[in-house]
Amino acid sequence: MGTVEGAGGPVVDADVALAPVPGKGAGEPVRMSIMRRAMARRMAEAVAVPCFYLRVTADVTDLLAARAAARAAGGPVPSVNDCVVRAAALELRAHPEVNATYDDGALTVHPRVNVGVAIAVEGGLVVPAVYDADTRDAASISVAVRELVGLAGRRKLGRDVLSDATFTVSNLGSYGIEDFDPIINPPQAAILGVGTALPAGGRQTIRLTLGCDHRALTGAEGAVFLTALRDRLQTGAALLEPAGS
Secondary structure (H helix, E strand, O other), rough: OOEEOOOOOEOOOHHHHOOOOOEEEEOOOOOOHHHHHHHHHHHHHHHHOOOOEEEEEEHHHHHHHHHHHHHHHHOOOOOOHHHHHHHHHHHHOOOHHOEEEEOOEEOOOOOOOOEEEOOOOOOOOEEEEEEOHHOOHHHHHHHHHHHHHHHHHOOOOOOOHHOOOOEEEEEOOOOOOOOOOOOOOOOOOOOEOOOOOOOOEEEEEEEEEEEOOOOOOHHHHHHHHHHHHHHOOOOOHHOOOOOOO
């Protein structure tokens, strides 16, 4: 190892030339935004939550077919996530123990069903609430979510809408993610993770993952809610019907 003399002068030994140079390079400090710092604090709080996860697979073939038919008929069509939000809201009304928060040893079941929708924005993530989602149809939820996305992009979301959610839906399906464990948003008792649609034996399915705070919910309570949510998503066109129909 070292240098040897060649016809053209000193030559670096090959072993030396290929040896890795230690170090990480000159790093550049990145100033974290207020949003990113707040998100980091919330995630640090979430570490203390005794969270467990439940998973099911929902057949959304009929729902996708209903959306395609609605699109062919003209007019706006709610997204799959809008339908998930509606289904979750209806099941939260039917299972109020999931529509709860646990804070400082106190468990509170909330009378209003405000579903938080996780929205990725530059520099972080926000979870504004769709108020009274259980009283809205998928079309109304779709309008509300689009408005929230627009406000989030312009940094115009108010403090109330960012703190009033009683449950959260986090959907990474648009990124091609099949399945993931969403981190619970304290003090909420539960969060739903939604994956992308996948072919399965000529059908289309999505994975649903429910994260639960074990201080607020038992495994049985979470399981009853999640399986009911799966069954509702499999009703297809019913989720696109107007509220009250």
